[in-house]
Amino acid sequence: MRRDPMAYLWLTLGVLIFAFPIYMTLIGSTHDASTIGRGDVPLLPGPLGAENYANAWNGTGGGRIQGQPAGLMLANSLIMALCIAAGKIAISLLSAFAVVYFRFPGRMLTFWLIFVTLMLPVEVRIIPTFQVMVDLSLTNSMAGLIVPLMASATATLLFRQFFLTIPREYVEAAKVDGAGPLRFFRDVVLPLSITNIAALFVILFIYGWNQYLWPLLIINDRSLETILVGLTKMIGNGDAQNEWNIIMATAVMAMLPPVAVVVLMQRWFIKGLTETEK
């Protein structure tokens, strides 16, 4: 087949459209605030990169913004994303295992109770969920931030599908060896599930990191603020006099972890994405 020169052109154009906003952000994070405020953002990096990032990290920008240290907000986001991912995977592994390897009264009911939750993203029921959190006095806490976001059926269904492909003879063999269900889970099911767990972890980490509306509602205490909420608070109404250099440095730090996860774990990412949506 012949090579297709137009394809390169279009793909390069696509890559540039994706990359240019990031490039401008990187450039913006290396200049001083007044250069940007005057509207003179150059197209080449400036000399202040290290200083801006250090200021953003420590929250020492001074001036107009009252930002939290990005280091603290990144830590909050990291804890939130890791706990959501790990928690969802753990509860889903257990419930999928129960549904696939046992027959017990109420099995179909529990299955449907979990299945229905597929339909409603957290945003839809956000205000009533918030009130439940108030009733439980869980607002303004890391637990309140994390636990409600673990209620989702996607991971359970994915593991269920996968468990159904594990040869059933393994169960018989385990029984012959005198192994109970928990031992079977630990020694057979869990090791076989490693790639699925990794793929799901990548997707859920990004899902957790990118949560926005829920942290915005549930957290008032600024020491628990996540990086995304902190970032948009720094912008406020978008005045030209904002310390845009610090904001841009914070934006870069806010997107670096999930982007790095996607790029470095690309194979698992694509597997996880195409399989959770199937």
Added chain:
Amino acid sequence: MSRPAPASHLFRGTALPWLLLLPQLVITGLFFFWPAGQAVWQSLLREDAFGLRSEFVGLENFADVLADPTWLASFGRTLLFSGSVAGLALVAALFLAVQADRNIRGASAFKTLLIWPYAVAPAVAAVLWLFMFHPHIGIFGRMLNAAGIAWDYKLNGNQAMLLVIVASAWKQVSYNFIFFLAGLQSIPKSVMEAAAIDGASPRYRFWTVVFPLLSPTAFFLLVVNLVYAFFDTFGVIHALTQGGPGKATETLIYRVYTDGVVNLNLGSSAAQSVILMVLVVGLTFVQFRYVERRVHY
């Protein structure tokens, strides 16, 4: 359900499976069914001005919401916004996927360079586009103004809408790209070769062979993109325009937020949440009903 498993392929017991299911059931019950029930219940109540007492008002909140011209305007705006985001993101992604599926060198490098925006949060996408299109400090915002176009998305509602649409679609293209590319690569080469031998032109082959084979993927993506535009774009709008100027970019989910959190009108906000739930359930139903490659039970 799938094939029945013989007893030798199962473990015995009733307490253990319930114990294993407990964490998920508790979380689902507390943070899913309880709030969903509360939303339905509250949507039937109305609080007095001081929030001291509430009375049962039946479906009045729904009637009020559905008769409220500003809500209907939000609804229409949401359809316009979601349709534009989905359309733009789908067309751009399909186009790029077709290019990446061609016989080119470095296809995997291009793929990496095109998928990473998936990881950029909607709120961050908004910040990136704000920085380019800010009327005073943005490189393109200034260019537009210098070219004599009065560009200020903080004053002009249409411009604000355009900006939130582009920023939202920009982030969603890579998701669609991954699925379209996977769909294209699963089309057997022999089918394409047969069409080529029959003398069909590339364009004709695309519309008569490739596109019909991709249509389940495209339909599935359409639903996912609509759901994304309905809900996940809250971050884009909150960071970029706060629903303004006026109400020019206030979508339904943004309105649930302003009515419930800012204006503390719980009955109305709950009724709106219930309407949104019905919309999503409807969309999901359509998806399950018409897209066969979804899970089978």
